[in-house]
Amino acid sequence: MPNPHFQTTPDRILGGVLIGTGFLMVLAMLHHPVVNAGTPEDAVREIIHEAGINRMVHGGATLIMVLQFYGFWVMRDRADRNEGPHLSVLLFGAGATALVGAALISGFAVPLLASYFEGDSPDGFRGLTRLAFAGNQALAGFGALALAAAGLISAWPLWRKGGWLRPVAVIGGLTGVITLLLVTLGDGIDVVFMTVIALGISLWSAAMGLYLLMRRVRV
Numbered sequence: 001m002p003n004p005h006f007q008t009t010p011d012r013i014l015g016g017v018l019i020g021t022g023f024l025m026v027l028a029m030l031h032h033p034v035v036n037a038g039t040p041e042d043a044v045r046e047i048i049h050e051a052g053i054n055r056m057v058h059g060g061a062t063l064i065m066v067l068q069f070y071g072f073w074v075m076r077d078r079a080d081r082n083e084g085p086h087l088s089v090l091l092f093g094a095g096a097t098a099l100v101g102a103a104l105i106s107g108f109a110v111p112l113l114a115s116y117f118e119g120d121s122p123d124g125f126r127g128l129t130r131l132a133f134a135g136n137q138a139l140a141g142f143g144a145l146a147l148a149a150a151g152l153i154s155a156w157p158l159w160r161k162g163g164w165l166r167p168v169a170v171i172g173g174l175t176g177v178i179t180l181l182l183v184t185l186g187d188g189i190d191v192v193f194m195t196v197i198a199l200g201i202s203l204w205s206a207a208m209g210l211y212l213l214m215r216r217v218r219v
Contacts, residue, residue, distance in 0.1 A: 011074065011212045018071040018209030021064045022202030028060045029195040040126050044114045051111035058107020061198075062100045068205045069096040072150070075208045078215060079158060079165055088154035095146030102139035105132050140189040144179050144197055151176035151204065164211040171207045175200035 033050040035043055047054075072092045080086060110132050117125045155173030158165040178200055182193055 011078065011215070014071055014074060015209040015212030017067060018212070019206045021067050021071075022204075022206040022209075025061060025064045025068075025198045025202045025205075026195070028057045028064070029191070029198045031057055032191050032195070033057070034191060040123065043129075044117050044125055047111055047114040048118055051114070054107050054111055058103040062103050062107075065096045065100055065103075068201065069093055071205060071208050071212075075168065075211060076154070078212070079161055086154065086157070088150040091146045091150035091153070095143045095148075095150060098139045098143030098146060102136045102143060105136045105139070137189050140194065141183060144183060144189065144193075147197075147201065148176040148179035148183075151179075164214045167207040168204065168211055171200070171204045175204050 031053065033054050035046050035050075069092055073089050076086050076089050110129060113125065113128050113132065151172035151174075155169045155176070158169035158172070175197075179197055182196065186193055
């Protein structure tokens with residue numbers, strides 16, 4: 001008679017990675033640079049000065065989102081036992097892609113734009129940054145909503161499966177609800193907003209990792 005054993009080594013490694021990336025995501029958001037300059041000239045200087053940490057924070061966040069999407073995909077595949085891809089996987093992927101786009105704008109495109117205006121007239125910089133900010137807001141808003149939808153529509157199916165999937169269902173559902181409330185009641189996507197969302201996604205990711213670590217298979 002087959003006996004239950006812990007999950008295979010690759011899934012356990014991925015589970016540990018998901019738990020670790022949750023902590024790193026929150027750490028990255030807590031170090032997110034904020035421009036407080038009052039004039040375009042000062043803004044250019046401040047952005048260039050913070051370019052290194054800006055790239056590290058947003059580059060790290062990009063890598064983490066890719067890993068979390070892969071982890072969610074694997075978790076759903078294991079939970080559904082190869083029943084086929086779930087809509088939540090598509091939504092999570094779309095949300096992660098949009099957030100990566102927003103991170104690339106803030107972390108790489110804007111510092112590069114600032115470098116073009118260093119020592120020159122910064123008048124045109126204001127208009128370009130407004131365009132970049134609009135793109136960042138659109139991508140971040142869509143990404144947050146797509147991830148919220150992924151958490152909400154996956155909550156009940158995962159809850160019904162029981163076991164270590166129930167924490168995944170609860171945290172994913174709560175993250176979805178909180179995200180929807182913030183988008184509906186908030187005034188734009190700022191650093192505080194994204195830090196709260198990052199915390200929710202990080203806890204959700206940690207729950208996925210715990211499931212992959214503790215799941216038993218029959219051999």
